[in-house]
Amino acid sequence: MDTVVRRVVNSLFIANTFLVTNPETRETIVIDPGSNHEKIIQAIEENSLRPIAIIATHGHIDHVLGTHPIKEKYHIPFYIHYADEQFLTPEAHTFLEPYMDTWKITIAKPDKHLEEGILEIGSIKLEIIHTPGHTPGGVCIYIGDKLFTGDTLFRLSIGRTDFGGNIEDLINSIHNKIFKLPKNTIIYPGHGEETTVEHEIQHNPYMGINGLYPYKQK
Ligand SMILES: [Zn+2]
Numbered sequence: 001m002d003t004v005v006r007r008v009v010n011s012l013f014i015a016n017t018f019l020v021t022n023p024e025t026r027e028t029i030v031i032d033p034g035s036n037h038e039k040i041i042q043a044i045e046e047n048s049l050r051p052i053a054i055i056a057t058h059g060h061i062d063h064v065l066g067t068h069p070i071k072e073k074y075h076i077p078f079y080i081h082y083a084d085e086q087f088l089t090p091e092a093h094t095f096l097e098p099y100m101d102t103w104k105i106t107i108a109k110p111d112k113h114l115e116e117g118i119l120e121i122g123s124i125k126l127e128i129i130h131t132p133g134h135t136p137g138g139v140c141i142y143i144g145d146k147l148f149t150g151d152t153l154f155r156l157s158i159g160r161t162d163f164g165g166n167i168e169d170l171i172n173s174i175h176n177k178i179f180k181l182p183k184n185t186i187i188y189p190g191h192g193e194e195t196t197v198e199h200e201i202q203h204n205p206y207m208g209i210n211g212l213y214p215y216k217q218k
């Protein structure tokens with residue numbers, strides 16, 4: 001089954017939300033619902049999608065702010081790695097006070113914890129790959145030949161590690177997990193445009209073969 005990916009760009013930190021759909025059943029996984037839940041719901045309704053789960057690649061606010069309204073509307077479970085539950089409180093976001101009334105933030109409580117391994121939700125089969133570094137509970141979601149990397153790896157960049165992360169973990173996650181996937185894997189990052197494993201091995205200025213933390217090809 002080849003899934004169809006739709007992207008919604010959210011205004012808060014220009015984060016990407018992805019709607020991953022099985023075109024035969026319309027069943028859809030909502031990955032990283034960000035700040036613009038109305039836009040996300042509009043994309044779901046306009047395309048007659050059937051949301052069956054919310055999965056967050058990690059707990060940062062720009063990737064989970066839409067969890068509450070989307071859960072309220074569709075009554076679907078919200079999955080996140082337990083190590084990132086620490087970010088799902090208003091108190092974790094006081095640094096955002098210059099931008100928004102953080103006391104008004106409501107983030108849904110997770111229903112299920114992600115673990116590394118295969119996960120089947122409805123008719124959609126996915127693999128959860130634990131990729132700590134940007135945050136302790138960061139994961140990548142591998143569906144067919146597509147990889148949703150959250151803020152672990154971007155096109156020609158990597159995630160920052162100063163909001164609960166660790167650079168050594170990030171390097172290990174990218175080199176030992178993401179770069180071990182087939183070279184033609186399409187990467188859908190949490191911010192910015194898509195790329196491939198091959199492109200990042202060749203050109204990423206941090207993790208590529210000529211990068212700051214160079215990847216060593218066998
Ligand atoms: Zn993040």
Ligand SMILES: [Zn+2]
Pocket residue numbers: 013015060062063151190191
């Ligand atoms: Zn982000």
